[in-house]
Amino acid sequence: MEAMLKLSPHLDIKSICYLSPKPMISVHQNFLPLTRSRVIMYSSSSPTPPGYLDNVRNSLIRQEDTIIFSLLERVQYSYDSVACDNDGLFPDDLDGSIAEYMAVQKETLYAKLGRYKSEEENPFFPRHLPRSILPHQQYPKILHRCADSININHKIWNIYFKEIVPELIKARNNDESGSSIPELVKAGNNYECGSIAVCDILCLQALSKRIHYGKFVAEAKFQDDPSEYEAAIKAKDRKLLLELLTYETVEATVKKRVELKAKTFGQVVKIDEDNVANPTYKIKPSFIPKLFEDIVMPFTKEVQVEYLLRRLD
Amino acid sequence: MEAMLKLSPHLDIKSICYLSPKPMISVHQNFLPLTRSRVIMYSSSSPTPPGYLDNVRNSLIRQEDTIIFSLLERVQYSYDSVACDNDGLFPDDLDGSIAEYMAVQKETLYAKLGRYKSEEENPFFPRHLPRSILPHQQYPKILHRCADSININHKIWNIYFKEIVPELIKARNNDESGSSIPELVKAGNNYECGSIAVCDILCLQALSKRIHYGKFVAEAKFQDDPSEYEAAIKAKDRKLLLELLTYETVEATVKKRVELKAKTFGQVVKIDEDNVANPTYKIKPSFIPKLFEDIVMPFTKEVQVEYLLRRLD
Numbered sequence: 125m126e127a128m129l130k131l132s133p134h135l136d137i138k139s140i141c142y143l144s145p146k147p148m149i150s151v152h153q154n155f156l157p158l159t160r161s162r163v164i165m166y167s168s169s170s171p172t173p174p175g176y177l178d179n180v181r182n183s184l185i186r187q188e189d190t191i192i193f194s195l196l197e198r199v200q201y202s203y204d205s206v207a208c209d210n211d212g213l214f215p216d217d218l219d220g221s222i223a224e225y226m227a228v229q230k231e232t233l234y235a236k237l238g239r240y241k242s243e244e245e246n247p248f249f250p251r252h253l254p255r256s257i258l259p260h261q262q263y264p265k266i267l268h269r270c271a272d273s274i275n276i277n278h279k280i281w282n283i284y285f286k287e288i289v290p291e292l293i294k295a296r297n298n299d300e301s302g303s304s305i306p307e308l309v310k311a312g313n314n315y316e317c318g319s320i321a322v323c324d325i326l327c328l329q330a331l332s333k334r335i336h337y338g339k340f341v342a343e344a345k346f347q348d349d350p351s352e353y354e355a356a357i358k359a360k361d362r363k364l365l366l367e368l369l370t371y372e373t374v375e376a377t378v379k380k381r382v383e384l385k386a387k388t389f390g391q392v393v394k395i396d397e398d399n400v401a402n403p404t405y406k407i408k409p410s411f412i413p414k415l416f417e418d419i420v421m422p423f424t425k426e427v428q429v430e431y432l433l434r435r436l437d
Numbered sequence: 438m439e440a441m442l443k444l445s446p447h448l449d450i451k452s453i454c455y456l457s458p459k460p461m462i463s464v465h466q467n468f469l470p471l472t473r474s475r476v477i478m479y480s481s482s483s484p485t486p487p488g489y490l491d492n493v494r495n496s497l498i499r500q501e502d503t504i505i506f507s508l509l510e511r512v513q514y515s516y517d518s519v520a521c522d523n524d525g526l527f528p529d530d531l532d533g534s535i536a537e538y539m540a541v542q543k544e545t546l547y548a549k550l551g552r553y554k555s556e557e558e559n560p561f562f563p564r565h566l567p568r569s570i571l572p573h574q575q576y577p578k579i580l581h582r583c584a585d586s587i588n589i590n591h592k593i594w595n596i597y598f599k600e601i602v603p604e605l606i607k608a609r610n611n612d613e614s615g616s617s618i619p620e621l622v623k624a625g626n627n628y629e630c631g632s633i634a635v636c637d638i639l640c641l642q643a644l645s646k647r648i649h650y651g652k653f654v655a656e657a658k659f660q661d662d663p664s665e666y667e668a669a670i671k672a673k674d675r676k677l678l679l680e681l682l683t684y685e686t687v688e689a690t691v692k693k694r695v696e697l698k699a700k701t702f703g704q705v706v707k708i709d710e711d712n713v714a715n716p717t718y719k720i721k722p723s724f725i726p727k728l729f730e731d732i733v734m735p736f737t738k739e740v741q742v743e744y745l746l747r748r749l750d
Contacts, residue, residue, distance in 0.1 A: 186513065189706075193506040200499065215570060222550070229546045233539065237631055257528060318550055381708045388706050393502075395694045399701070400713060 177344040180337070187334045188382050191420075192389050192412060194330045198289075198323040199296050199407050201316045205289050205324050208317035223285075223321040224249075230325060243267050246336045248277040248328065270434030271339045274427060280332050283419060284324070288331075295411035297392070297404065334420060338427030345369065345428075346435055357436050365429045375421055379413035386412035490657040493650070500647040501695050504733075505702050505725060507643045511602075511636040512609050512720050514629045518602050518637050521630035536598075536634040537562075543638060556580050559649045561590045561641065583747035584652045587740060593645050596732060597637070601644075608724035610705070610717065647733060651740030658682065658741075659748055670749050678742045688734055692726040699725035 209221040218225060231240075231247045238256035239245050243266065247253060265271075346353050356364040386409040393399055522534040531538060541562045544553075548566035552558050556579065560566060578584075659666050669677040699722040706712055 190510060193510065197503060197506065218570070226546065226550065230543070233542045233546075234631075237535070237539065237634075239631055242631075257531070318547075318552055318555075321550075377708060381706065384708060384712075385706045388704055388712070389702050391701055393694065393698045393701050395690060395697060399697075 177341075177348065180340045180344050184334065184337055184341075185381070187330065187337070188378075188385060188416075189389070191327070191330045191334060192382070192385050194323065194327040195292060195412075196390055196406055198320070198327050199292055201320045201323065202293060202296060202298070203316050203320060204293055205285055205320055208320060221321075222317055223324045226321045227325050227328070243271055243339070244333060244337070246275045246277055246332055248281055248332070250275065267339050267343055268431070268435050268437075270437055271431060273434070274336070274339060274430045276335065276423060276427060276430075277328075277332050280335060280423065281328060284328055284331065288327075288415065288419065289324070291411065291415075292407065295408040297406055297408070331420065335423040336427055338424040339431045341424070342369070342428035342431040342435070346432060353432055354436065357432055360433060362429055362433070365432055366425060369425055369428050369432075375417070378421065379417055382416050383409055383413045490654075490661065493653045493657050497647065497650055497654070498694070500643065500650070501691075501698060501729075502702070504640070504643045504647060505695070505698050507636065507640040508605060508725075509703055509719055511633070511640050512605055514633045514636065515606060515609060515611070516629050516633060517606055518598055518633055521633060534634075535630055536637045539634045540638050540641070556584055556652070557646060557650070559588045559590055559645055561594055561645070563588065580652050580656055581744070581748050581750075583750055584744060586747070587649070587652060587743045589648065589736060589740060589743075590641075590645050593648060593736065594641065597641055597644065601640075601728065601732065602637070604724065604728075605720065608721040610719055610721070644733065648736040649740055651737040652744045654737070655682070655741035655744040655748070659745060666745055667749065670745055673746060675742055675746070678745050679738060682738055682741050682745075688730075691734065692730055695729050696722055696726045 205221075205223060208223075214220075214222050214225070220228075228249045231249055232254060234240065234245075235247070235253035235255070236257045238258050240247050240250070240253065241256060352368060353365065356368060386407065387403065387405065390405045390407050390409060390412075391399055392404040392406060394404070518534075518536060521536075527533075527535050527538070533541075544560045544562055545567060547553065547558075548560070548568070549570045551569035551571050553560050553563070553566065554569060666678065666681060669681060699720065700716065700718065703718045703720050703722060703725075704712055705717040705719060707717070
């Protein structure tokens, strides 16, 4: 552990970071401010410290909660996000959708505050992001430099609006929508489009972070046993890499756990009723493990494969 | 019901709205787009429709979930928000804190998208907000015109940072922080300040919305029996109004329900363990009912009293 701590009191570095609160990764990824007279650095040429992979896993597990919370917030609204765009609400002279406009503006703000200097964060609209206004902000790197070039957010964005939201709306418990909405409003409730865009962006950010965490997973696995991966990397054998990265029992555990979380966090909690014996759910609980099986885990593995393919560059 | 629906096909109105997904209020608060050839309007001189108060209550109940989810996200971070400001991370030439800078920028964006034209939304930094970029956007009003002048967000902001966050950190289950954080980092983990500000703003918005919903509660109660309130309003008798608005059994039910929600949503869900028999919580569950008892409900009643005092203006 000591070996990875380098004292660099001469650096004048301040940081605001966007990081999972889980520990070890953060230790490597960020500078402490100079006032503490030392800076934790980590070079990707060093081996990862003991417990690193466990901490990556802990972060992934906690991020499941964030994804489920954000989807539970989104599912309050019965309206499909794509339908918002088709209603002509947005001025013609602005390109894109309400969600896109909002995401670009928020990412501009976050870039000013240095969010995308963190290796944990990946913007959806990386073009033309402004520089950070925070002076002297630097982040040390735990990942190989190739990490910056891996961003599959365009795929996440598309599948979110084309598949995830429509399926989410189908999995929604409609009793939750309130039975007293007049039919007139039910027919076209695009009055919720602003709130929906806010929720969509939170869901997208949670999914993006979880999926791009594949970079840390891949780095940890690689460092754990480089020889296992080197031949496949040199041969650019995606299929073999995918096999090496896939642990079916782990994936089964993830699905079981997220279903349990969906049942727990997604309850409609009623007073004076036995919520445990007769639970009502905001989302059909099977939606969440299916989301992980069909999208989150395959996309995470895609990130891992892309990272490993460039790991020896 | 019919009486409140006025058809106004000549209006050219489009809307993006920021509304709770609960029904009846939205019906009154928002225009449907012209493409549907009719607009739902509601005048505050009309009586509220049947079920209106129930729908206000349903929205309040669902907003409890949002508050708890946002606090559960915030409590991932053990660092006090005020400490972030004291670390000198933010450039001297920018006033305020990281959270304030972020909130002002986000509210500027939301104002452009018309968020604060909704009677459900109240900005924390209302000065100098830009106009909406959405053409022809208008919202009909359900509340008395005095509603616009009632905004206690400055109090919510202050108590959030001075009391709620410090108590939340104390109520945090420290096992959740991961035992492998090196002491060096534990000593000063301000590397999380960017993420913390994001969470703080979501918590503040959820609290603000729930508290300012007092306007709808007060309007519903007033319309239900104006004579009950008129004497106290004319006498400007805050104490009597507060008594008229207070239902101790309802408040006890709210506290019981939010504690149940805190225990349900706040579980650390573990696989292969009996989470029901041996639950672990991210936040000590008693924190949530105390928050409602000490802050959310009194502040909501303050909004109600202020609204009623001006209801006959």
